[in-house]
Amino acid sequence: MASARKSRGESLLLRYLVLGTWALVCLLPILWFLSIGFRPRTEVITPQPIFWPTFSLDAWHLLMSDWPIAMYLRNSVIAVAGSVVIDLILAIPAAYALARYDFKGREDIGFYILSTRMMAPAIVAVPIFFLFKTLGLLDSVWALMLIYAAINLSLVTWIIRSYMLDIPKELEDAARTDGASDLRILWEIIIPACLPGIITAAVIAAIFAINEFLFTLLIASTANAYTMSVALANFTGGSDGIIYNAIALVSFIAFVPILILVILIQKHLSRGLTMGAVKG
Amino acid sequence: MPTDAPSVLAKGVAQAAPIRPTQPRRRRSPALRKAFPYLLVAPAVAYLLVITLYPGLFAIYQSLFVVKFLTWTWAGADNYTTILQDREFWAALGNTAIIGGISLCLQTAIALTLAYFAYRDPLIRGWRIVYLMPMLFMPSAVAFIWKLAFNDGRVISDLLGRLGLIEGNVDWLGSIWLSRMTLIVADVWQWTPFLFIIFVAALQGQDQEIEEAARLDGASWPKIFWNISLPMMRPVIVVAVTLRGIDITTMFTNVFVMTQGTPGGATETMSYFIYRQGFRMFNFGYASAASVLMLILTIIIAQTVVKRAFHSGKS
Numbered sequence: 001m002a003s004a005r006k007s008r009g010e011s012l013l014l015r016y017l018v019l020g021t022w023a024l025v026c027l028l029p030i031l032w033f034l035s036i037g038f039r040p041r042t043e044v045i046t047p048q049p050i051f052w053p054t055f056s057l058d059a060w061h062l063l064m065s066d067w068p069i070a071m072y073l074r075n076s077v078i079a080v081a082g083s084v085v086i087d088l089i090l091a092i093p094a095a096y097a098l099a100r101y102d103f104k105g106r107e108d109i110g111f112y113i114l115s116t117r118m119m120a121p122a123i124v125a126v127p128i129f130f131l132f133k134t135l136g137l138l139d140s141v142w143a144l145m146l147i148y149a150a151i152n153l154s155l156v157t158w159i160i161r162s163y164m165l166d167i168p169k170e171l172e173d174a175a176r177t178d179g180a181s182d183l184r185i186l187w188e189i190i191i192p193a194c195l196p197g198i199i200t201a202a203v204i205a206a207i208f209a210i211n212e213f214l215f216t217l218l219i220a221s222t223a224n225a226y227t228m229s230v231a232l233a234n235f236t237g238g239s240d241g242i243i244y245n246a247i248a249l250v251s252f253i254a255f256v257p258i259l260i261l262v263i264l265i266q267k268h269l270s271r272g273l274t275m276g277a278v279k280g
Numbered sequence: 281m282p283t284d285a286p287s288v289l290a291k292g293v294a295q296a297a298p299i300r301p302t303q304p305r306r307r308r309s310p311a312l313r314k315a316f317p318y319l320l321v322a323p324a325v326a327y328l329l330v331i332t333l334y335p336g337l338f339a340i341y342q343s344l345f346v347v348k349f350l351t352w353t354w355a356g357a358d359n360y361t362t363i364l365q366d367r368e369f370w371a372a373l374g375n376t377a378i379i380g381g382i383s384l385c386l387q388t389a390i391a392l393t394l395a396y397f398a399y400r401d402p403l404i405r406g407w408r409i410v411y412l413m414p415m416l417f418m419p420s421a422v423a424f425i426w427k428l429a430f431n432d433g434r435v436i437s438d439l440l441g442r443l444g445l446i447e448g449n450v451d452w453l454g455s456i457w458l459s460r461m462t463l464i465v466a467d468v469w470q471w472t473p474f475l476f477i478i479f480v481a482a483l484q485g486q487d488q489e490i491e492e493a494a495r496l497d498g499a500s501w502p503k504i505f506w507n508i509s510l511p512m513m514r515p516v517i518v519v520a521v522t523l524r525g526i527d528i529t530t531m532f533t534n535v536f537v538m539t540q541g542t543p544g545g546a547t548e549t550m551s552y553f554i555y556r557q558g559f560r561m562f563n564f565g566y567a568s569a570a571s572v573l574m575l576i577l578t579i580i581i582a583q584t585v586v587k588r589a590f591h592s593g594k595s
Contacts, residue, residue: 011501014397015397015401018393018394018397019394019397019398019401019407022390022394022411023407023410023411025469026410026411026413026414026469026473027410027413029414029425029426029429029469030413030414030417032429032435033425033428036428044428044433045432045433047434048434048438049433049434049435049438089323090323090324090327091324093320093321093323093324094320094321094323094324094325096320097316097317097318097320097321098321101316101317101320103314103317103318106317109321109325111587111590112325112328113324113325113328114586114590115579115582115586116328116331116332117526118526118578118581118582118586119332119575119578120529120530120550120551120574120578121530121532121551122530122532122550122551122552122554122555122571122574123335123339123554123571123574123575123578124331124332124335124336124339124571125554125555125558125559125571126335126339126342126554126558126564126567126568126571127334127335127336127338127339127342127568127571128331128335129558129559130338130342130564131334131335131338146331147331149327150327150328150331150332153324153327153328154328157324182316207416210418211418211419211420213418213419213420213532213533213536214532214533214551214555217536218559228418229418229419229420230420232418232420232421232424233420233536233537236537242424242427242432244424244428244432244433247421247424248421248424250421251417251418251421251424251425254417254418254421255416255417255418255421258416259413259416262412262416263409266405266408266409269477269481270477270478270480270481270482271481273474273477273478273520273523274478274516274519274520274523275523277516277519277590278478278481278482278516278519278520279481279485
């Protein structure tokens, strides 16, 4: 008994040593970066790094006066929210068909949708750039919305499909014998029953859209369409060099809402991130 | 109460009667029935075709030209013969494989270790939130964090100096491997949580009774993990690592912000190569040729590795 307790104690020590170390690895850079956001620019890049800086709201004032940060935020919100709506409108019927109907080519169509996720943004970057140029959509929030929707459509479809597969068939059969049409069944039974899946898909799509960098960089060439993600790259321009404290502050402004969203769907996160392949 | 039943029935019939005229319209013809699922997937597939097939065809077409601003000059397969002899192209391919490969191995190992220690821990919810945080920063922000830590702010050099590991300042962009390492550190820091979250969920979802039985037989936790849990979660590991692997091969943001390919192209990834050829040097035809080659590679990988991964993941 004593030896058993001893061995358990040892493994606990090791466990917390390992887990605690990684927690520090995660947190220390974040805290240090937070401190960058609240220090004067003169204390960011110094011959010797300063770990206990003087508190300052310089970056905040800079953001408020010199940079249309409200506009970046608005662009991000419009483009991301719009793209998620497009995704849900397209993905829910598609997921329903893939989950519930037996039709020729179902596997191939499903896999085609999945495989679009594997395409590197750089591969389609040049053609998409020319496409939007022809359409006169360069430098607009609408172009970003369409691109984000395309990037996430596969993910959203597969996540929702996975949740639809879990709904017992009996629910629909009962409604069908009552004479409900297929679309009514989808609207009144399936969608409410897989709402957690739809929310998970929406949140994950929103995060990926907020983070998207390459397309935004190419499509958005002025502040008209800059989003939070690409606005960061903007703080590097000009004679001022890289304005790190402003970058840090913007990073945290974007971080907080994402953290809240993720905590809300925590239970579904692993399933969402694997496009439904892993049920957590 | 026996009289009730007929009345209900009668009521039902009476109600059904006025609906009846609409009934035939609602019952679709067999052709429409058959087409119905296709109609449901059509909008999504059409949207994806516009955004993938059209660019694919466009890239193939454009790759046959030398594009100088607005003038397209027919070049046939010239772009391809040049690119296959272009050392920068092969270097980019190799860099993507090296940086991505090392990064992926490290992430998988770290995430598995952490998941092993964390999944039976009472504080698992707390660990999960803390470990998730790096993943929730915008990738461009993470790139700036590490650019400042390694290069501009000299924080890492300073910390290592205090530990007595190095002396003076390290020029992280000055050597091939140090420069690659900064990219790997940034990627591992941000994306280990992705694998961790999935591995923990898989471990928690496993049948606890098998573990209990093995425990009663006197097996130690590392042994149980190695001999029972790990083989059981293999399909999950395959899916998660495949998804992460795909994302790593598209690595762009960190390169763009942190190294821009220095020193001497040692950290230039495929995505950055295409970007540089297209949008810095305006060799659009050449960039398209590179895109086509990368697309072919992607399709091969998708058809083999990914298809298998997702089939095993489903079972």
